[in-house]
Each structure stands twice: as C-alpha cells, then as structure tokens.
Amino acid sequence: FVFYKLSCCVFVSGLTSGLVPMYIGEIAPKAYRGALGTLHQLAIVIGILISQVIGLDFLLGNDDMWPLLLGLSGAPAVLQSLLLPLCPESPRYLYIKLGKEQEARKSLRRLKGEYVPTSDLEEMRREKEEAEKEAKVSILSLIRSTVYRQQLFVALMMHLSQQFSGINAIFYYSTAIFSRAGVSQPVYATIGVGVVNTIFTLVSVALVDKAGRRTLTLVGLGGMCCCAVAMTVGLRLQNEYAWMSYVSMTAIFLFVCFFEIGPGPIPWFIVAELFSQGPRPAAIALAGCCNWTSNFIVGMTFQYIEVFLGSYVFILFAGLLLVFTMFTYLRVPETKGKTFEEISAVFQKGRKKPLNSKDDTELEQLKTVTEA
Numbered sequence: 001f002v003f004y005k006l007s008c009c010v011f012v013s014g015l016t017s018g019l020v021p022m023y024i025g026e027i028a029p030k031a032y033r034g035a036l037g038t039l040h041q042l043a044i045v046i047g048i049l050i051s052q053v054i055g056l057d058f059l060l061g062n063d064d065m066w067p068l069l070l071g072l073s074g075a076p077a078v079l080q081s082l083l084l085p086l087c088p089e090s091p092r093y094l095y096i097k098l099g100k101e102q103e104a105r106k107s108l109r110r111l112k113g114e115y116v117p118t119s120d121l122e123e124m125r126r127e128k129e130e131a132e133k134e135a136k137v138s139i140l141s142l143i144r145s146t147v148y149r150q151q152l153f154v155a156l157m158m159h160l161s162q163q164f165s166g167i168n169a170i171f172y173y174s175t176a177i178f179s180r181a182g183v184s185q186p187v188y189a190t191i192g193v194g195v196v197n198t199i200f201t202l203v204s205v206a207l208v209d210k211a212g213r214r215t216l217t218l219v220g221l222g223g224m225c226c227c228a229v230a231m232t233v234g235l236r237l238q239n240e241y242a243w244m245s246y247v248s249m250t251a252i253f254l255f256v257c258f259f260e261i262g263p264g265p266i267p268w269f270i271v272a273e274l275f276s277q278g279p280r281p282a283a284i285a286l287a288g289c290c291n292w293t294s295n296f297i298v299g300m301t302f303q304y305i306e307v308f309l310g311s312y313v314f315i316l317f318a319g320l321l322l323v324f325t326m327f328t329y330l331r332v333p334e335t336k337g338k339t340f341e342e343i344s345a346v347f348q349k350g351r352k353k354p355l356n357s358k359d360d361t362e363l364e365q366l367k368t369v370t371e372a
Contacts, residue, residue, distance in 0.1 A: 017268070018288040022280065025272030026090040027111055030337060034208035037269025042201045045260070047076070048171075049194035056187065095121070096128045096277045123339055127277060130341065137279035139286060148283070150347045151274045154332055155287045158217070158267040161324035163294035165224055166317030167259045169302040170252060177252065189249065196253050200260035212336040213266050214328065220262030221325040227255040228318035236311040267291070273335045276344055 020040050028036040055061035060069035088110040095104035104124070108117045142148055170177065174193055178186035208216060234248030267287070275283045306313045333346045 017291070018284045021269040022272045022284050023087075023090055025269055026092040027088075029112075030339060032209060033273065034213060034266075034269070034336060035205050037272075038201065038205045038208050038265040040268055041260070041265030042198070042205060045194070045197045045201050045264075049191070049198050052191050052194045056191075091120070092124055092127070092277065095124045096131050099128075123341075127340060130344075131277045137282050139282045142279050142282040142286065145279075148275065148279050150331075151279075151344075152283060152286070155267075155271045155274055155283055156290050157324070157327055158263075158270060158332065159287050159291040160294055161217075161221060161321075161328070162263050162267045163291060163298055164317070164320050165221070165259065165263055165324070166228060166298075166314060166321075167224075167256070167264070168295055168298045169313075169317070170255060172299055172302065174252070178249065183245075183249065193253065193256050196256050197260055200257045201265060204261050204265050207261070208266070209336060212334050213262075213270055214332050214334040214336075216262035217266055217328050217332065218262070218325060220258045220260075220264075221321055221328060223258030223261075224255055224263065225318050225321035225325060227251045227258060228314040228321060231255065231314045232312055232318070235314070270335060273338075273340065273343055274347075276340055 021037055024036050024040060025033060053059070054072070055069060060066065060072075088107040089103070091104040091107040091111070094100045094107055101121070104121065105117055108120055109115070137145070137148070142152060170193070174190045175186045178189040183189045204216065228251075230251035231248055234244045234246075234251060238244040238248060271284050271287045272280060302313075305316065309316065333343070335343050338346075
C-alpha cells in the first residue's frame with residue numbers, strides 16, 4: 001500500500017510540475033508572468049517547510065504516528081480537486097488550440113474582470129497564425145528538430161543547473177551536514193533552512209518582474225558558487241578552527257538564499273516562455289523529465305561522492321555552478337516583459353542565419369508526419 005501510494009504521489013508530482021507552470025504562463029499577464037510563475041515554487045517550499053515541522057519526532061515523525069503523516073499528503077490533493085473547477089480554462093488554449101474565441105473572451109474576463117480584451121485577443125490571433133504554420137511537435141520531433149534546438153538547449157541547461165547546483169544534496173543530507181559542522185540539534189537547523197527557503201522565494205516573487213529572469217539567475221548561480229567554496233573551506237578546517245563551523249552554517253544558509261532568488265523558481269516557468277504554443281507541451285515534458293532525472297541522480301549518488309571526496313565534496317558543485325553561470329551569461333536571453341512572439345524572435349536572431357527554405361522544409365516535413 002505504501003509503495004502504491006508513493007508511486008501515485010510521484011506520478012502526480014511529475015504531471016503537476018509541468019502542467020502548473022505551463023498553465024500559469026498561459027493565463028498570466030506578461031507584466032506579472034514571472035511573479036505568478038514563482039508562486040509555484042513558493043507553494044512547493046511552503047509544503048516542504050510544513051512537512052519538516054510536522055515530521056518532528058514529538059509530532060508525527062515517530063513509530064506510532066507515521067501512517068497519519070503519510071496519509072495527510074492526501075489532504076492537499078482533496079482541496080485542490082475541490083478548487084480546480086473554479087479555475088478557468090486557459091484563454092490561449094481555447095483560442096489558439098480550439099479556435100473558440102467567445103469562450104476565450106469569457107475566460108479572460110473571469111481572470112481579469114470586466115475589460116476590453118482586444119489587445120490580448122490580437123496577440124493570441126498572431127500567435128495562432130504562427131502556430132498554424134507549425135506542426136504539433138512531439139517529443140521525438142522536438143529532439144530532432146534544428147528549428148527549436150537553441151530554445152531546448154537553454155531550457156534543459158537551466159533545469160540541469162537547478163538540480164546539479166547541489167541544492168538537493170543540502171536538502172536531503174542537511175541534518176548530517178549540520179552534525180558534521182558541530183550543531184547540537186541539527187534537525188532544527190534543517191528546519192531553519194526551510195524557513196530561509198520560504199522567505200527568499202518571497203523575495204524572488206517581488207523581484208523577478210523587476211530585475212528580470214536572467215539577472216536573478218546569474219546572481220543566484222554566482223552566489224551559490226561562492227557559497228560552495230566557503231562551505232568547502234569551512235568543512236575542511238572546522239577541526240582545526242572551531243569558528244569554521246559557523247562559516248559552514250552561514251554558507252549553507254546563504255546557498256539556499258541564492259538558490260531561491262533565481263535558480264530555484266525560474267527554470268520551472270521560463271520553459272513555457274521560451275516556446276510557442278506548438279512545441280511548448282513537448283518542451284515542458286522534456287524539461288521536467290530532465291529535472292526529475294537529475295534530482296534522482298543527485299539523491300542517489302551524493303552520499304557515495306561525499307565518502308569519496310570528503311570535505312571537498314562541494315568543490316564539485318562549485319565547478320558545475322561556475323559552468324552554469326557562464327552558460328547563463330552567454331546563452332540565456334532576458335524574457336521579462338516580452339510576448340511569446342518577441343521571445344521566439346530573439347532565438348531566430350541568434351541563429352547563424354535566419355529561417356530559410358531548409359528550415360521551412362523541415363517544418364513542412366514535421367507537419368506532414370504529424371498529419372499522417
């Protein structure tokens with residue numbers, strides 16, 4: 001029963017991690033798309049914090065109460081199921097995919113109140129015209145296509161940077177790390193990490209539509225790289241200098257702060273911004289698969305890497321973070337305040353040559369294969 005329940009939770013988590021950011025990206029006004037997309041991450045970190053608290057030994061994390069703790073995971077699912085009918089269908093889906101303009105108007109009014117939706121519908125009309133020129137892109141055809149290769153590379157790298165930053169190594173093994181740093185009650189320090197996690201996700205909500213996605217990602221990755229170096233120094237010298245344990249703990253908290261400023265929330269919703277309506281579902285599916293696979297790899301291998309590298313384990317993540325920072329600086333465009341058309345145009349300008357007959361031929365082949 002426990003295995004079945006966990007399997008269902010993992011299955012649904014995989015679906016929602018892709019569908020929710022895509023839905024938010026489609027219904028959100030472009031001026032608030034980043035803030036609303038970051039709320040997805042905020043809900044996740046609040047859930048993590050609540051689970052950490054109620055999982056304490058004197059609450060539900062003991063031999064007698066753990067079945068209740070496991071069962072409580074169904075409560076949010078019931079609440080979400082009851083609230084889901086109150087969520088309007090995505091206007092973009094109604095207009096672009098189904099061609100239902102009146103239903104799209106009604107959905108826009110439910111989301112924004114009484115207003116004249118002419119500008120929004122005009123933007124969707126242009127996107128619909130572009131979508132009609134595209135085939136419905138499957139996952140396999142998206143991987144093979146050269147037309148979307150740049151966007152896909154950026155999307156996958158951003159998700160890799162989130163997981164291979166080392167953040168889940170801290171989340172999964174923070175109690176052990178704090179014990180090594182000399183904390184007498186490491187479980188409470190771990191909960192402190194959860195609190196910091198939540199607070200700085202709120203900071204990201206406030207900043208993401210002002211500072212921009214690219215800027216916050218660069219600041220986050222660069223700050224995490226510095227913190228990983230500081231953690232290494234602290235763990236290496238804590239036996240020689242007692243105060244080095246405070247360096248390690250400070251670095252851990254700052255590491256989490258920088259993560260939630262940018263690399264934590266932004267990859268989840270930026271994929272929906274990078275792709276047009278045709279390839280967007282396939283791109284989000286690939287990015288989500290990449291994210292969860294990387295999560296699994298880090299969770300399963302970190303303890304063995306730690307045994308092998310010892311105090312130098314976070315130097316590995318520092319090196320990866322440096323690579324991801326350079327990649328973001330060189331290849332990731334700013335999407336703040338841009339329509340989906342404008343973002344797509346950025347990548348077309350970045351190609352060595354503009355869309356030509358060869359690219360058009362590829363799109364026609366994709367369309368022919370899809371229709372067949």
